Amino acid sequence: MSAIIAYVRVSTVDQSTDTQRATIEERHKVDRWFVDEATSGAIKAKDRKGLGELLSYVREGDTVIVYAIDRLGRNTIDVLETVEALNAKRVAVLSLREGFDMSTPMGKAMLTMLSAMAELERSNIKERQMAGIKRAKTEGKALGREKIIIDEDVAQWRQENSASIKATAEHFNISPASVKRACRAAKASI
Template sequence: MAATIAYLRVSTDDQTTATQRATIEEKHKIDTWFTDEATSGAIKAEQREGLSKLLQYVRKGDTVVVYAIDRLGRNTIDVLETVEALAAKEVAVISIREGFDLSTPMGKMMLTMLAGMAELERSNIKARQMAGIERAKAEGRALGREKTIDDAQVAQWRSENSASIKATAEHFDISTASVKRACRTAKG
């Protein structure tokens, strides 16, 4: 038999789930409750204990009710991934504040819009990241981890000892990729 499940989340210790619970109880008879309290929205959905348990618990035909869709994730992408995980299990999602049921045609349209917003957010994140990299390069800042390997020393040791890439990596306690890169760089 299908169950109606509620999920509640608040971000800080001084917040309470009481308002979310009362609003949900006004509109739905809930069989099971899952809660994450003092759990930042910055923590990905699947890493939250309550939501993780909910995702393991739900079955085909169940309905998950949330006070607001943002309770399901830290950003549009996270919300979409959570909703898609529930949809893959054929679980309906109802958000009271936004007033939609993702199992209805209107809800599916909302999900499509949510997917579009998530794609826009991904592209904006990538653009900001690339702009930051370009700015750092323009300022002459070194990117990536600080180099700790002396390429010439690695290449010389390998050559003098007729050592394999693996043996050289073990000798210097570095990866085989680092040995290959050091040998290429040392050659010029």
């Protein structure tokens, strides 16, 4: 017996799958849900827990419904490979926002075009992010997390206790890289 399967994904912890779920439930009675939360679409489909489980679960005759193509991923080749893997199992893939069945020739053509657009948008986002970082640096703005340690304290504690980088990191609850930076900075200020 064939099943209606839904896949929803959000990229960050402050996002919710509620809208995707509600939209899918308005149109379809879903038998099984697969979810990836706080999971970037840039991560390959097979490496995402929810989508990986979906790919293992589906059977011939099932229909997979997604809210939008970009929920499957942001990389054109990865999205196409995912849809091809589903089609090879004789599983239909429907995208509600775009409104087409990706298992038809027209659907495949639209999928290719829309996946390429999603990938372009991802690269545009990255480009805008890098431009913003560059601008912030030229304006002298501090980037990254606020520093929670005093370099000299870290270096002094490490020296006084003959501690390893790892032990120092654990003592101050910071990363080993932060310990190395702190020790270098403390040495440079002497």
